[in-house]
Amino acid sequence: xxxxxxxxxxxxxxxxxxxxxxxxxxxxxxxxxxxxxxxxxxxxxxxxxxxxxxxxxxxxxxxxxxxxxxxxxxxxxxxxxxxxxxxxxxxxxxxxxxxxxxxxxxxxxxxxxxxxxxxxxxxxxxxxxxxxxxxxxxxxxxxxxxxxxxxxxxxxxxxxxxxxxxxxxxxxxxxxxxxxxxxxxxxxxxxxxxxxxxxxxxxxxxxxxxxxxxxxxxxxxxxxxxxxxxxxxxxxxxxxxxxxxxxxxxxxxxxxxxxxxxxxxxxxxxxxxxxxxxxxxxxxxxxxxxxxxxxxxxxxxxxxxxxxxxxxxxxxxxxxxxxxxxxxxxxxxxxxxxxxxxxxxxxxxxxxxxxxxxxxxxxxxxxxxxxxxxxxxxxxxxxxxxxxxxxxxxxxxxxxxxxxxxxxxxxxxxxxxxxxxxxxxxxxxxxxxxxxxxxxxxxxxxxxxxxxxxxxxx
Ligand code: ADP
Numbered sequence: 001x002x003x004x005x006x007x008x009x010x011x012x013x014x015x016x017x018x019x020x021x022x023x024x025x026x027x028x029x030x031x032x033x034x035x036x037x038x039x040x041x042x043x044x045x046x047x048x049x050x051x052x053x054x055x056x057x058x059x060x061x062x063x064x065x066x067x068x069x070x071x072x073x074x075x076x077x078x079x080x081x082x083x084x085x086x087x088x089x090x091x092x093x094x095x096x097x098x099x100x101x102x103x104x105x106x107x108x109x110x111x112x113x114x115x116x117x118x119x120x121x122x123x124x125x126x127x128x129x130x131x132x133x134x135x136x137x138x139x140x141x142x143x144x145x146x147x148x149x150x151x152x153x154x155x156x157x158x159x160x161x162x163x164x165x166x167x168x169x170x171x172x173x174x175x176x177x178x179x180x181x182x183x184x185x186x187x188x189x190x191x192x193x194x195x196x197x198x199x200x201x202x203x204x205x206x207x208x209x210x211x212x213x214x215x216x217x218x219x220x221x222x223x224x225x226x227x228x229x230x231x232x233x234x235x236x237x238x239x240x241x242x243x244x245x246x247x248x249x250x251x252x253x254x255x256x257x258x259x260x261x262x263x264x265x266x267x268x269x270x271x272x273x274x275x276x277x278x279x280x281x282x283x284x285x286x287x288x289x290x291x292x293x294x295x296x297x298x299x300x301x302x303x304x305x306x307x308x309x310x311x312x313x314x315x316x317x318x319x320x321x322x323x324x325x326x327x328x329x330x331x332x333x334x335x336x337x338x339x340x341x342x343x344x345x346x347x348x349x350x351x352x353x354x355x356x357x358x359x360x361x362x363x364x365x366x367x368x369x370x371x372x373x374x375x376x377x378x379x380x381x382x383x384x385x386x387x388x389x390x391x392x393x394x395x396x397x398x399x400x401x402x403x404x405x406x407x408x409x410x411x412x413x414x415x416x417x418x419x420x421x422x423x424x425x426x427x428x429x430x431x432x433x434x435x436x437x438x439x440x441x442x443x444x445x446x447x448x449x450x451x452x453x454x455x456x457x458x
Contacts, residue, residue, distance in 0.1 A: 006132065007132050007134050007140055008028055009135070010027070010138050011028060011138055012025070012141055013025055013143075014098065015098045016095055016096070016097060022153075026118065027120070027121050027122065032123035033124050034123045035120070036108060037057060037109075038120070040112055041246070042207060043055070047073075050074075051074040052071060052074060053072060055072075060454075072093035073093065091109065094108075097126070099122075100140075101141075104126075108120075162190055163222040164221050165192070165224070165449065166194050166224045167224070168194050168199070169193070169195070169228070169229075172195075176429050177227060179434065179441075180227070183440065183442035183446050186443065187457075195213075196235065198214075199213075201242045203242070208242065208246055210239070218243075221243070221248045222248065222249065222453055223249040223251060223453060224240070224243050225251045225445065225449070226240055226251065228257060229427070249452055252405050252406055252407055256426060260403050263338060263423060264280075264338060269402050270399060272402075275399055275402060275421055276418065277420055277422075278302075278420050279297060280341075289324050299319045302315070302316055302317070303315045303323070303330065304339075306336040314374055343413050345414070346414055349367045351366075351419075352409055352432070354409055354428060354433050354441055356406065356407055356441075358397050358401065364386050364433055367382050377432055383433075383436045389419075392412055395412060395419050406452070407428070408424050
């Protein structure tokens with residue numbers, strides 16, 4: 001047994017010779033019984049009658065593009081209760097660990113879930129009789145410099161000439177989808193198009209999987225770009241959650257997309273975040289229609305069907321009487337609607353700001369055809385490059401942030417009260433904005449993934 005007096009800090013560098021992991025920072029966690037290491041893409045193998053697993057370890061929490069291929073014999077499969085109280089079945093392996101000058105065999109469970117702050121936890125069983133924890137200290141037994149880490153893992157960064165990126169959509173011939181594939185290839189990545197309707201998944205704690213109709217298993221992707229049309233939101237978001245759970249980075253999460261698809265919910269989030277929206281009302285019963293109209297300031301007002309897109313479900317009611325009939329007609333059809341003050345001074349124009357990672361990378365003004373009150377290029381309106389003001393830029397960035405979207409198309413209407421948020425689109429189209437601004441917006445989206453995965457072009 002080692003010297004029981006060895007003091008260790010809150011986290012310590014560990015290395016595993018047999019797993020080819022020269023350095024991984026472990027959180028010392030006396031609250032956990034067993035030690036664990038993050039592992040993804042776990043594959044079972046039978047070798048001479050024994051069960052082995054092959055898996056990838058990403059030693060850095062903030063850089064999942066660095067992956068070490070590991071292989072180990074399974075000594076047990078255990079039910080482990082995670083910090084959230086959920087019981088997971090995990091593989092247990094036994095392997096030599098070096099921590100400072102101390103070496104011993106450690107039992108490790110393979111945690112195949114993402115989201116662990118530390119890639120490794122050093123639990124009670126490994127600590128007992130060997131170490132005393134001083135939570136005031138950090139990396140007591142060994143400090144590793146950035147340069148040393150680069151020396152350790154440099155070959156793994158260089159080995160990758162590009163990322164493996166999947167585009168999750170329904171129609172590969174759409175302008176936006178073609179451009180995303182093109183931009184990814186131009187930046188040196190391997191791009192795959194996946195029709196999300198052809199993806200299917202298996203949920204379990206050991207080997208969650210996503211398969212494609214052509215027979216391939218989609219567990220090898222570094223990132224997916226969701227381009228989910230509104231009618232596919234439910235299935236598309238379920239798939240995205242599965243990708244997230246196997247450690248694939250999603251450019252826009254399922255949670256953010258779900259929020260953005262519900263106009264009322266997102267408006268509530270905006271007002272909670274003190275982001276200005278047009279005064280909006282909603283009511284269930286026709287008995288409340290009259291008061292609802294006066295609540296939002298009376299006619300003229302705009303009635304919006306919640307589950308619509310591209311301005312199709314937006315109606316202008318010029319008088320209180322017209323408003324009442326339209327609202328009650330929609331209600332009789334069981335449609336969920338919003339009632340909103342009409343921003344007359346916008347004169348049928350609005351702004352689309354394309355936000356990528358807290359930056360407006362392009363903006364355009366859309367204008368209605370004469371006689372229309374709505375800016376809608378699909379109905380023959382026009383889109384032109386726009387110069388936006390500082391407060392509009394701030395509003396766009398904060399709106400994307402409120403929904404936690406890395407990529408967002410933020411629609412803003414200019415009113416006498418200042419800019420107001422109309423809606424935030426989580427799969428904004430590229431054709432209009434690229435044509436109006438002449439910018440390579442698709443490439444900005446790919447660059448966002450590179451930043452997130454810390455991929456550097458060599
Ligand atoms: P959709 O999601 O269906 O595109 P929007 O809420 O973006 O619906 O509205 C479509 C268009 O209608 C906007 O681009 C804008 O020009 C116009 N519009 C929407 N709300 C208002 C409003 N409150 N006042 C004036 N015009 C509006």
